Amino acid sequence: MTPILDADVMLRAERLAKSFVLHNQGGVRIDVFADLTLEVRRGECLILSGPSGAGKSSLLRSLYANYKPQAGAVLVRHGDEIVDLCAAEPYRILEVRRQTLGYVSQFLRVIPRVPTLDLVTAPLTDRGVDPDEARERAGSLLARLRIPPALWGLPPATFSGGEQQRVNIAMTFVQDYPILLLDEPTASLDVENRRTVTDLIAEACGRGAAVVGIFHDAEVRAAVGTRSYDLAAGREAA
Amino acid sequence: MSEARRRLLMRTDWGIVYQNARDGLRMKVSAGANVGERLMAIGDRHYGHIRAEAVDWLERVEMDLGRIDDLPATFSGGMQQRLQIARNLVTKPRLVFMDEPTSGLDVSVQARLLDLIRGLVGSLGIACVVVTHDLGVVRLLSHRLMVMKGGDVVEHGLTDQVLDDPQHPYTQLLVSSILPV
Ligand SMILES: Nc1ncnc2c1ncn2[C@@H]1O[C@H](COP(=O)(O)OP(=O)(O)O)[C@@H](O)[C@H]1O
Ligand SMILES: [Mg+2]
Numbered sequence: 150m151t152p153i154l155d156a157d158v159m160l161r162a163e164r165l166a167k168s169f170v171l172h173n174q175g176g177v178r179i180d181v182f183a184d185l186t187l188e189v190r191r192g193e194c195l196i197l198s199g200p201s202g203a204g205k206s207s208l209l210r211s212l213y214a215n216y217k218p219q220a221g222a223v224l225v226r227h228g229d230e231i232v233d234l235c236a237a238e239p240y241r242i243l244e245v246r247r248q249t250l251g252y253v254s255q256f257l258r259v260i261p262r263v264p265t266l267d268l269v270t271a272p273l274t275d276r277g278v279d280p281d282e283a284r285e286r287a288g289s290l291l292a293r294l295r296i297p298p299a300l301w302g303l304p305p306a307t308f309s310g311g312e313q314q315r316v317n318i319a320m321t322f323v324q325d326y327p328i329l330l331l332d333e334p335t336a337s338l339d340v341e342n343r344r345t346v347t348d349l350i351a352e353a354c355g356r357g358a359a360v361v362g363i364f365h366d367a368e369v370r371a372a373v374g375t376r377s378y379d380l381a382a383g384r385e386a387a
Numbered sequence: 388m389s390e391a392r393r394r395l396l397m398r399t400d401w402g403i404v405y406q407n408a409r410d411g412l413r414m415k416v417s418a419g420a421n422v423g424e425r426l427m428a429i430g431d432r433h434y435g436h437i438r439a440e441a442v443d444w445l446e447r448v449e450m451d452l453g454r455i456d457d458l459p460a461t462f463s464g465g466m467q468q469r470l471q472i473a474r475n476l477v478t479k480p481r482l483v484f485m486d487e488p489t490s491g492l493d494v495s496v497q498a499r500l501l502d503l504i505r506g507l508v509g510s511l512g513i514a515c516v517v518v519t520h521d522l523g524v525v526r527l528l529s530h531r532l533m534v535m536k537g538g539d540v541v542e543h544g545l546t547d548q549v550l551d552d553p554q555h556p557y558t559q560l561l562v563s564s565i566l567p568v
Contacts, residue, residue: 172556173563214545216552239531239545260505260527261498 154224154231159328159359160189160212165221167207181207185221187378189328194350194360194373199380205363206255208380209330212361213252214242225250225328247275251326253334257305257313259320265308266291266301269319276324290319294345310337315346322349329353331362335369347372398428402475402483406490408467412459412474418445419455422474429478444473448503465496469503476507483508485517489524501527522565526550534558 154161166183170176181204189195197205210216212223214234223234227249234242246252259268266287273283291301294315300308305316314337321329331350335343343366350373354360364370370377388396397403405411412421422441431437445452448469459467468488475483488504489497505528508515517528525532525546532550533543534557542555553559 169552170554172559210551215547217544217548217554242545243530260502262502 154226155188155190157191158188159191159226160361161222161224162187162208162212163222163224165208165211165223166219167204167211167216168219182380183220189359189361191357191359192354193375194354194362196370196374196377197361197363197380198377203380205380206332209252209332209361209363213246213250213330215252247272249326250328250330251321251324252330253318253321253332255332255336257317259305261306262304264302265296265305265316268305268316269323272320272324287319287323290323291316294319295342311339311342314338315342318346318349322353325353325356325358327358329358329360329362331360331364333363333365335364335366343369398425399478400481402478402480404468404471404475404483404485404488406487408459408464408471411471412467414458414460416458417456418450418459418462418470421459421470422477425474425478440477441473444477445470447476447507448473449499463496464492465500468492468500472504472507476511476513479511480513482514482516485515487519488517490519490521504528522550522561534561 163186165185167181168183169179169181171179185208187195197208199205207216211218212234214223214237218235221235225232225234225245227245232241232245234245237245266284269287269291270280270283273286274280278286288298288301292298296312296315296319300312305313308316314334318334329350334350335346338346347369350360350362354373354375360373362373364373403411413424416424419438419441422444423437426437426440431440442452442455445455450466450469450473454462454466459470462470472488485504489500492500501524504515507513508528515528517524519525529546531544532546533540534549534553534555535541536557542549542553542558549558550562553562
């Protein structure tokens with residue numbers, strides 16, 4: 150059966166369950182969430198809330214197919230198709246990630262020794278964007294995120310925490326993903342940069358992207374959030 | 388598959404990069420000839436063309452062209468692996484097997500070689516099966532991962548999923564044994 154989504158639903162988690170069994174630590178089992186259902190629509194920013202350890206990052210990673218849920222489905226609107234990431238083949242998941250699903254992780258993880266500008270340009274050239282245009286777009290986004298041009302030719306390994314996080318954000322926001330998953334993208338940023346990232350998120354929603362995010366900062370939450378889902382309680386809050 | 392067909396595929400469609408360069412190179416002929424003879428094996432007889440292709444491939448694997456007439460035995464481990472890769476890719480294979488291609492090399496040489504393999508495999512659209520025990524190599528190079536233990540596949544899937552959320556006790560043990568840097 151082909152899964153069905155309402156016309157403006159971009160992402161739906163259905164009866165999703167995530168647990169970990171730590172085989173080398175006496176088989177301890179951690180139940181993070183179960184029977185979790187949520188939907189995100191075009192232009193909407195859903196905020197995941199809950200105390201530390203509630204499972205916010207685990208849910209976000211499950212929506213990206215970086216974690217493997219024990220039960221349920223993650224339905225993604227991918228072009229004209231609906232793909233269940235819990236059942237899809239690896240090549241299909243990679244295709245969905247390339248074109249539809251962007252993810253900003255809490256910490257930057259990149260191929261060593263690749264210059265920053267190339268890292269931000271690559272997602273575009275991988276999709277066939279003309280290299281000159283790709284560099285232009287990558288450069289203007291890095292500038293907007295206040296990464297000084299003097300750093301563009303260097304790999305980000307030696308950058309400050311905040312600079313690395315902004316490179317991480319640039320690598321995802323350089324293309325217009327239909328769905329964005331954001332894990333504390335503003336955590337280590339100063340006020341000005343936090344505002345820039347808030348603007349980027351609002352602009353993404355404005356063009357119709359569906360966003361799911363974890364934000365510690367109340368100001369950011371108020372500025373971008375349209376709804377929140379409380380993980381501790383396992384239900385949608387107002 | 389018949390033996391003859393398998394041999395033809397080995398020359399035309401497949402490539403093998405061995406862990407030990409001595410198994411994959413002919414140590415008694417020059418670097419240029421190591422690349423050129425693979426072309427001759429599939430019927431190329433034009434010396435000028437063969438030489439030009441050899442030069443082109445030695446450049447693509449970032450080898451010093453001044454060494455084209457030297458014997459592989461005089462090369463460093465990293466250069467020998469580059470030469471093996473050039474020798475394999477010159478016939479434009481569609482499937483390449485690599486057995487621990489970077490083990491035994493200095494870490495800095497390893498990283499450059501991995502960049503090179505990643506770039507070439509991506510731009511040429513080659514399918515690659517890599518055997519390695521180095522999880523850093525796995526994360527950097529592969530899209531899919533099969534974890535083997537005692538001859539059995541214990542877990543397989545999308546590389547980052549298997550490494551970040553390993554299900555099998557053996558995979559969990561491997562992942563938790565990575566030394567922090
Ligand atoms: N890869 C993993 N292996 C084992 N346990 C994990 C893993 N990732 C997260 N957990 C556990 O899942 C629970 C939820 O963690 P997390 O999703 O990071 O919460 P939050 O983001 O809300 O702080 C924690 O108990 C954490 O230890
Ligand atoms: Mg978290």
